[in-house]
Amino acid sequence: MNIKPILLSLALGAAVTAQAAADKVVGFYPYWSQYSQFYPKDIRYNFVTDIHYVGLAAGEDGSVAFADENDAENFKTLVQMSKDNNVKLIVSVGGIENEGNLKAIASSEELLPTFVSNVSSWLSANGGDGVEVDWQNLTAEDAEDYAKLLNALVDGLSGAPVTAVIYPAAGMDAYKADALNRLAYVDVFMADQMTEDNSSVVPNQSAKSVEETLDAVKGAGVNGDLLVPVIFLYGKTWSGAKGLGTSHQGTGSGNEGYVSYAELMGKFDSPEYKVTFDASSKSEVAVSDAETIVFMGIPSVKAVAEQVKSDGMAGVAVYDLSQDHHEPIVSLLVTIGLQLRPEVNYKAKKK
Template identity: 60%
Template sequence: MKLKLFVTTIAVACVAMSQAAADKVIGYFPYWSQYSQFYPKDIRYNTVTHIHYSSLLPAEDGSLAFPDENDAPNYDSLANMCAANNVKLVVSVGGVEAEGALKAIAGSDEALSTFVGNLKTWVGEHKANGVELDWQNITADDAADYAKMMNALVDAFSGVIVASTMYPLAAMEPYTAEVMNKLSYINVFIPDQMSEESSTLVPNQGGKIIAETLEKAADAGIQKSLLVPVVYFYGKSFLGATGFGSSHQGTGSGNEGYLPYKELMSKFDTPDYKVSFDSDSQSEIAVSKEEAIVFMGIPSVKAVAVNVKNNGYAGVAVYDVSQDHHEPIVSVLVTIGLELRPGVNYKAAKK
């Protein structure tokens, strides 16, 4: 084979492999979805490849429990519906305020062995396809403990998914390439950039900061084909704000200033809000006489999906599936799917 043809063939193959890697669409299903009347039957399973149930709670002795025992029947329904729809079900372990228990488990060989054994039993008995470790508020001091726990999970589980969350903007030190590259994939979270304490309005999330965070992880030696950015399906409102860079008077409409994406679409049906896409941050903003809302909409999420596809990342995750709009034409999950899984039929079923 001539050298020029050989090089061209390799280049084409590399591009094909890069694009093929971006095949995951992961939806988080938090246990509290039941309180907003969203159940496993309401998930549009054709829009996702994986569902992450969030989250099992660990105790310091290595035991595990549902955060709310009333959600156990919902989990069983979720497991059955995932299996029926050929969607992988991964159980997330940890979450908010669980870092103390995880640190205690990792610091004890006996507790870690119990934890891993309990998790293997739980996965086997509850029809899960894998596990995800969600160690939040992690610091450089936790690096050794995190590595110890992840290595124990990888060594113990065979033939199932072993994933982890990652918070690179909080700390990079715990996430060494040696450990992370052993995993099935990694869900990369970017913390909210906008809060009531912020003096001026900035995007809460956007395609630009997501791209920069993914590059930071890749520059640390973590394989791009394992990295999955997490997109938030909610907006945040602030009274008196008139645009990016303006001041505000605290949180606006919604539950403590939070608005699910599906509710935003109803708000924007009226002429009260002017909605625009900010190309610099690759995020959306909606401004009315009373407030401004910062959120990720179809243009910004499409930008994330295109970046993932073009740069060989693993896919896109969303937090969470209950907050998407049910109409395909304004669904953010469908927007992701059209980029990463264009062969799927996303049309609404006829009634």
């Protein structure tokens, strides 16, 4: 089934009336993009307002360094190209398995100012406009230390943007709203809803689940105009399933069941898959004889962008830039941009 004409008509729908807020389009750029041959030169800088580089690791002594030193040269290029294209570059510190060091830093009166100083020095030496804290697996016991870390960075970085990724699925009691409300904005990351623990197929991410998560974050006292929901640019595949609500036999095609959005669009050019939009969850599902794929496509991503715009939130983020489709008519970055930044030229460049 060729769904590109349908996707194009949906993407080019009338953009929501512009408001003061809701104009950020954030793209995550992880260091491992180099291993899939996606480099800073491949980013469509006019499609985004901010790039979040993932990233840096915090040492137990309060130091900061590239999580992968092999990406240092790429980062230099990223800094220059972001500057040339007037895109803010935020450097993410932390990530999976770095939470122990972040906790040690945040809970120490000696290490915390050292860490802030080291972040500031690193940005001065290497480039980048600001920093993002990515402290994962937070618990309520970490709430005080986490707030201290955020406040120390906001106070110590001389007006440079400080942001954070939060994980509401783990519980909002790990976050203090007054600390989050001091940030430039807050990226709201949602856990995969569809895993092998599910006996039957459910959407992995949906406009409905995004809305519910954002409502929970606002309900915890975080200012709505700071929120940036993170959209996954990948689908998850399930062998033997015949659609939502049906059983599966484990992961299907792709990298352990993960398939980038760009790859999905290639799959759907063939008649093998029937692709539909599930109105109840506001998500997409594709079914073939062999598998079911759950993903976010143009209709669901457009719904998220419309909500963000109408509610005056800060913007929308994508994870990650390397997985979007290069053709504007099916690009999810373009889908978001048409709602939040309709003045941008999203047409494909002539070869």
